[in-house]
Amino acid sequence: MTNPNPLTMGQQFGRRSWAEPWKIKMVEPLRMISREARERALVEAGYNTFLLRSDDVYIDLLTDSGTSAMSDRQWAGMMLGDEAYAGSRNFYHLEEAVRRHYGFRHVLPTHQGRGAENLISKVAITPGQFVPGNMYFTTTRLHQELAGGQFVDVIVDEAHDPEVVHPFKGNVDITKLGTLIEQVGAGQIAYVSLAGTVNMAGGQPVSMANIRAIRELCDRHGIRIFLDATRLVENAFFIQEREPGFADRPIAEILLEFCSHADGAWMSAKKDNLVNIGGWLAVNDDDLFEELRNLVVVYEGLHTYGGLAGRDMEALAIGIEESVQDDHVRSRIGQVRYLGELLTDWGIPIVQPVGGHAIFLDARRFYPHIPQDEFPAQTLAAELYLDSGIRSMERGIASAGRDAKTGDHNRPRLELTRLTIPRRVYTQAHMDVVAESVKVVFDVRDSTRGLRMTYEPKYLRFFQARFERL
Numbered sequence: 001m002t003n004p005n006p007l008t009m010g011q012q013f014g015r016r017s018w019a020e021p022w023k024i025k026m027v028e029p030l031r032m033i034s035r036e037a038r039e040r041a042l043v044e045a046g047y048n049t050f051l052l053r054s055d056d057v058y059i060d061l062l063t064d065s066g067t068s069a070m071s072d073r074q075w076a077g078m079m080l081g082d083e084a085y086a087g088s089r090n091f092y093h094l095e096e097a098v099r100r101h102y103g104f105r106h107v108l109p110t111h112q113g114r115g116a117e118n119l120i121s122k123v124a125i126t127p128g129q130f131v132p133g134n135m136y137f138t139t140t141r142l143h144q145e146l147a148g149g150q151f152v153d154v155i156v157d158e159a160h161d162p163e164v165v166h167p168f169k170g171n172v173d174i175t176k177l178g179t180l181i182e183q184v185g186a187g188q189i190a191y192v193s194l195a196g197t198v199n200m201a202g203g204q205p206v207s208m209a210n211i212r213a214i215r216e217l218c219d220r221h222g223i224r225i226f227l228d229a230t231r232l233v234e235n236a237f238f239i240q241e242r243e244p245g246f247a248d249r250p251i252a253e254i255l256l257e258f259c260s261h262a263d264g265a266w267m268s269a270k271k272d273n274l275v276n277i278g279g280w281l282a283v284n285d286d287d288l289f290e291e292l293r294n295l296v297v298v299y300e301g302l303h304t305y306g307g308l309a310g311r312d313m314e315a316l317a318i319g320i321e322e323s324v325q326d327d328h329v330r331s332r333i334g335q336v337r338y339l340g341e342l343l344t345d346w347g348i349p350i351v352q353p354v355g356g357h358a359i360f361l362d363a364r365r366f367y368p369h370i371p372q373d374e375f376p377a378q379t380l381a382a383e384l385y386l387d388s389g390i391r392s393m394e395r396g397i398a399s400a401g402r403d404a405k406t407g408d409h410n411r412p413r414l415e416l417t418r419l420t421i422p423r424r425v426y427t428q429a430h431m432d433v434v435a436e437s438v439k440v441v442f443d444v445r446d447s448t449r450g451l452r453m454t455y456e457p458k459y460l461r462f463f464q465a466r467f468e469r470l
């Protein structure tokens with residue numbers, strides 16, 4: 001039967017459709033294995049999606065980290081690698097791109113984000129100091145703790161509630177930050193650790209007004225602000241969209257202004273910056289840079305390569321340029337929203353509003369009958385894989401680890417399963433397949449049982465933990 005009144009998806013959602021500002025030049029075939037084979041693969045992986053082989057995965061939404069597609073210009077750049085041990089020309093291109101778009105004076109390459117986190121934590125934290133931040137990120141907090149710091153969450157309360165709609169759920173609560181400074185004294189604050197967007201809150205942004213207010217407070221107390229710039233370009237998109245006065249400003253300009261309020265930034269270039277591997281650390285202060293430049297040779301490599309090949313730095317320099325283009329960011333976040341709109345329309349509980357890089361399924365509301373100690377978000381990730389071969393990531397009690405003092409589980413309010421969208425990789429049709437699979441798993445939710453952890457590693461346990469069905 002023909003549909004008498006066919007509507008495009010854009011029309012169904014009451015808006016003009018957008019399309020990607022690129023066309024496809026090369027394709028990578030996908031493989032889909034049988035349900036029986038997925039069943040076996042899942043048991044072998046201990047119900048942990050990190051332990052699956054990617055050959056057994058159909059649509060891989062584990063992460064947007066290092067999984068993006070590079071452009072023809074970036075691949076051409078790979079051929080222009082200057083693999084000199086010292087002073088590679090590609091380093092200078094990278095340095096120039098970071099200076100131009102993030103505005104910081106001194107730049108060090110690192111092998112990826114956590115390499116930069118290690119360096120800044122070691123240099124900027126004195127053991128016993130506190131590090132206030134807008135919600136934790138796993139690797140960021142661990143490096144802060146390994147350096148003797150104590151992370152303190154100062155994000156607005158709204159961030160912990162997946163149902164509250166707020167335009168800037170990544171904001172720091174200025175009162176919480178002010179109270180902490182009063183309680184422990186400014187000298188006991190290592191720095192403010194500010195991420196935009198906030199990954200664990202659902203990819204939620206920080207407003208320009210908020211960073212201005214943090215700057216003002218910190219200036220009064222002589223406290224530094226360091227940014228986690230991993231998804232700061234996406235953060236700038238939300239400022240352009242939602243904050244009065246920014247609608248007509250290009251994303252590149254907003255990004256630069258945001259960074260101008262900070263003392264430095266670390267970056268996992270595997271996200272916004274459109275490369276498969278890489279990171280960087282950038283600061284303004286000469287003395288601080290001196291220390292970092294000395295330390296980078298211990299952990300990463302000489303200060304002009306930091307663990308990266310020349311070709312990686314070239315692809316990264318070009319990736320930075322491409323990543324700040326308005327049409328790129330609009331279509332990237334548009335695709336994430338498209339998936340979010342479908343799921344919302346079908347009544348599936350997700351974190352609202354939809355953030356920049358992923359859809360976060362709210363496993364608490366998805367599986368209200370599974371207690372948090374039975375890993376509802378981990379269960380949901382396993383069920384999605386079983387249904388369709390889609391790989392997602394747990395972001396709940398398993399990711400939160402244990403309290404260093406009591407040894408008990410940390411029990412985060414957010415118990416989420418993340419469907420993370422790589423940049424420039426999947427099509428709208430893939431998003432349809434994903435939405436349909438989530439719906440199938442949702443429809444049989446009542447008969448789904450939770451998991452028990454059978455193996456627990458000491459550090460970042462979610463990566464290698466094993467589970468079995470209850």
Ligand code: P71
Binds near residue numbers: 064065140230231
């Ligand atoms: C993501 C990742 C990659 C990841 C890391 C840890 C557990 C699972 C997956 C990495 C980030 C990030 C932010 C905000 C620093 C890093 C570390 N995210 N800050 O979301 O999101 O960067 O992976 O390059 O070392 O899947 P790195």
